[in-house]
Amino acid sequence: MELEGVLAELRESFESGRTRSLSWRQSQLRALSDILHKEEEDIFRALKADLGKHKTEAYRDEVGATIKSLNHALENVKRWMAPTKVGVPMVAFPTSAEVVPEPLGVVLIFSSWNIPIGLSLEPLIGAISAGNAVLLKPSELAPASSNFLANNVSKYLDNKAIKVIGGGPDVGEQLLEHKWDKIFFTGSPRVGRIVMTAAAKHLTPVVLELGGKCPAIFDSLSSSRERKMAVERVVGGKWGPCCGQACIAIDYMLVEDKFAPILVDLLKETIRKFFVKPDYISRVVNKQNFERLSNLLKDPSVAASIVHGGSLDSEKLFIEPTILIDPPLDAEIMTEEIFGPLLPIITLKKIEESIQFIRARPKPLVVYAFTNDEKLKRQIIAETSSGTVAFNDAIIQYLLETIPFGGVGQSGFGHYHGKFSFDVFSHSKAVVRRTFLTEFSFRNPPWNERKLQLLRSIYHFDYFQFLLYFLGFK
Template identity: 35%
Template sequence: MDQALHERLHLMLEQQRAAFDRDRLPTLAQRRDRLQRLLRMTATHADALAHAMASDFGHRSRHESLLADLFTVESGVRHALRHLKRWMAVRRAPTALHFLPAGNRLMPQPLGVVGIVSPWNYPYYLAMAPALAALAAGNRVMIKPSELTPATSALMAKLVAEHFAPDEMTVVTGEAEVGKAFTQLPFDHLFFTGSTPVGRLVALAAAQHLTPVTLELGGKSPAIIDRSADLGRAAERIAFGKLLNAGQTCVAPDYVLAPKELVKPLTEALIAAVRRLYPRIDGNPDYTAIVSPRHHARLKGLLDDARARGATLRPTHDDTPADRRLVPTIVLDPSADMAVMREEIFGPLLPIVSYGHPSEAIAHVNAGDRPLALYWFGEDKAARDDVLARTHAGGVTVNDCIWHLGQEDQPFGGVGASGMGAYHGVWGFNTFSKLKPVFLQSRLAGTALFHPPYGKTFERLLGLLKKIA
């Protein structure tokens, strides 16, 4: 590691740690002020941030940036401002009968300095959503955004420096070497959003300092079509969920599981839905480009591999985009050995896997890593509940896609290979807090009866406790 880089990062961390040591429990007013500055920063510079994201992607739908990157942060901040006083309050906890009249409390305390490593696909939201939770909890924050979105990262660094002191929140820009060094810092908590393979490396780096981690990863999130589903409605909602940000979304439906006899009508319904949402691909301002030539080539490679292994490819349009926009393509008859079925797609390609009995769809999901999201479409409540009970996923949306991600009153996070830990709303506050248990002993404590010297009285009391505890 470059020694100058190492020293620079450690100096930034120590500056924040020293500030935290001077003020270990920021007041409600201090935290609200930081959140309000984040809200103003986001609202005031929304257009500039959307422009920077469009520059990084080659083309990115302005409306998608305003909704998915900026509104989501504003909504999260407003939710935190409404509930922060209650979140910060010392919480009563039940006390066992034999400890009365003593009492239990849970005292939320900030952890210290939080490190956040954010990805390129939603470069503002996935940096600032965990940051707002960390600020609400009273922490100092260092952010390392993706090097694949340099314009957005540079603008974030500039805006944060204008709205926050360096010892409150700061953004560290740079290439992969900087990111690697960043994850090796002894933070009080490290929050990472990205791919599962990189998440494993982040966890290993954090383990050197026993730094607790939250990993928001990804995986192959399925959409299951039940025989009771309205195909037209399901197709429209899957098309939206798949093509938001051109499929470059961690909770996008990665593939569809559909009854054999419904594959053909579903395919036609999907193509029709995509054409309604995006009448053209080339030059369409609503349709986002693939972030880089390397990612564009990777997706093309997935299609070439599927074609070579016998899949049927159904492009939704005849366009030949002049830039990195990629025509949405349905992949029929995919086999398990195809790369498109082994890798997280992260683009506008949608394999459809057929099944006979619903248990086959459940078995297919359970045969792979636990996904970040699962989508189920249908009206049969018993079939729905069977899928919910017999599969694991980080989160579920029923009869739609994506929207569980937007719930501030629900936790968001993965399970197994799709991540660990959760945030949003109070779950984000708790992630970046130590809920310190405090036992308040009474002056009239009966626990003195358990002090030595031991004898018959001790044994009788212990026998009584076994009956009532």
């Protein structure tokens, strides 16, 4: 079907009203759950083909995490849909008001290649829960996953209201020529700007999930047990999610110079412990990204800072987990998001200097901090800006439906997960109801001093004075 026909069918499905019903929303969410349960092995094969993901990593980051989100939506969508009564001031008496969530219409979702199943279905859950018709455009850089989604979404879900379209940048450009009721984009800032520029022509609202250079502040901590646990979480938060090819992966670390040698030794030990087999870590997605990452290490001043790893295998698209100490701050590895298995460590005289270091750079998606210093924690919260602050762990925030997930500034805007996903694909419509029980003449001309005093009283919540004026005692 031609693109115009696809869009017309989506619009017709939404205008029919069936996507608004609770039963439709629940049935589509259950169908998504069926895909994840019944087609699990096919998902594992697709993610292995696209990214070399081990099935355990694939389940942790994509299948299991999405099932959890689906269960949460199924349990709560009826309540999310319900109108919310709100209070009204005395000046509006006799009036009642409520906020009614309504679907936006036909929405477009662009998903990313690094978590191709999870980052497609997570926003889709929100769009369906909110009652929209949806077109999903997965990334062409994960072709096996894109094909899996196209085949199974059409097989399990309402394929007149929820569609998946494949193709490369040319298809994306064609999609952006059309008017949508919302666009949800996950990807790079460069493409995000293109999406936003195109959306502006139609005044289409946009959510951009972009990422950025996520720092990890690493305090010395007080015990060897805590240090070991923290380093394991760092390694998991750097190389665990798709070999560092994730917007929430740790991009670089900040540590006091006196503690840096201890940290490096602990990192090396943990890397050897975690990645005892080659397939325990994902590969780089494609040749282009492999070359980009390889070029980061070719700068002689950067290569000189490598203290672990650095080996490359262009045939297998594999880059060894690599640690660097104090590469030049003006080198590309420290000015652009790495999105790969390279970990720079920047040393400071005092760990408190990390706050100014972060403040001097674009706002990241996440600031991680490993510390027991409560004063430092308060400073990080108060004096840095990021989508999320996470203390003493990495990545865990992605799994929490009760907090918003999203960036700020250059790391994006708009947020989702849990009810936030429902809200981002809904319009909160204000509904006001007033009766004919009575009318207060003081709110209308002709004006006089008594009406002015009555208005002063009611706007200042001085109901005793209002009553006196109204009854004629003043």
